[in-house]
Amino acid sequence: MNKDSSSGFFAGLIIGAIIGAAVGLLYAPQPGSETRRIVKEKASETKGKAAEAVRRMKDAVSSKMAADEE
Secondary structure, eight states: OOOOHHHHHHHHHHHHHHHHHHHHHHHHHHEOOHHHHHHHHHHHHHHHHHHHHHHHHHHHHHHHHHHHOO
């Protein structure tokens, strides 16, 4: 898997997770205030997971570049 397809895969994965979570929350039977709280929590979790995925990708690319330079 090359760098472009890896980043595309992760972008698609994150976008799919966000869309799936949004659809699930919109169809869940609960008050609006509860839905907003859940959306806020999930957005925060997703942001953290995305930041971690980006960090891992950067580390992997840096390691690969360092190995290629040797």
